[in-house]
Amino acid sequence: EAYNNLMKLNGLTQVSLAKNIGKSQSYVANKLRLLKLSPKVQSYLASGQISARHGRALVGLSEQDQGRVLDEILANNLNVKETEDIAKDVDGYFAKKASKAKNKGKTEQKKRVVNRMPKDLKVQINTIKRAVKLAKESGIKVNVEENHDPNDYVITIELKRK
Structure with missing residues (x-):
């Protein structure tokens, strides 16, 4: 200026x-x-x-x-x-x-x-699935239902004697 x-x-x-x-x-x-x-x-x-x-x-x-x-x-x-x-x-x-x-x-x-399920929860779910597989292999009758809700993951397991 x-x-x-x-x-x-x-x-x-x-x-x-x-x-x-x-x-x-x-x-x-x-x-x-x-x-x-x-x-x-x-x-x-x-x-x-x-x-x-x-x-x-x-x-x-x-x-x-x-x-x-x-x-x-x-x-x-x-x-x-x-x-x-x-x-x-x-x-x-x-x-x-x-x-x-x-x-x-x-x-x-x-x-x-996409990341709603924490990594440690996936480990727990896989551990449960392996346990179910072992139970079936040992001769136990196993009925499994899974519910993949975005907020919750529900696994229902029924074990029955033969």
Whole structure:
């Protein structure tokens, strides 16, 4: 803002301002480009929470997209390269992120259903089945019923003398 004000007050070009302050024209131009950022982004830039390079990565985005990417930078402590990558395709990035979040929930739900029976319970069931097999081999009449309920596993065993 100070560079912009100096240029207006003194009728300076970027080149002449740069020469007067001992900086390159590109340095001045890069600082002035930051004025195109939304007020929200400018406030985080001024407070030092994001760098000027983060800000320059956001310059070409709409105010709404600048806010979305800024929130992502702050939430995930993104570096400049990561910020530039998101800025190249903001909509694609957030669509992919939403899809991952949606699929993650489905995956976790599927895993819970598949893994309902703890490993040690499987060991116990196999032990019972082996015992039933041994009983049958020894001549005992055995009737076994199994109920595979998602919440319970029920085995009913009837032993009868011959």
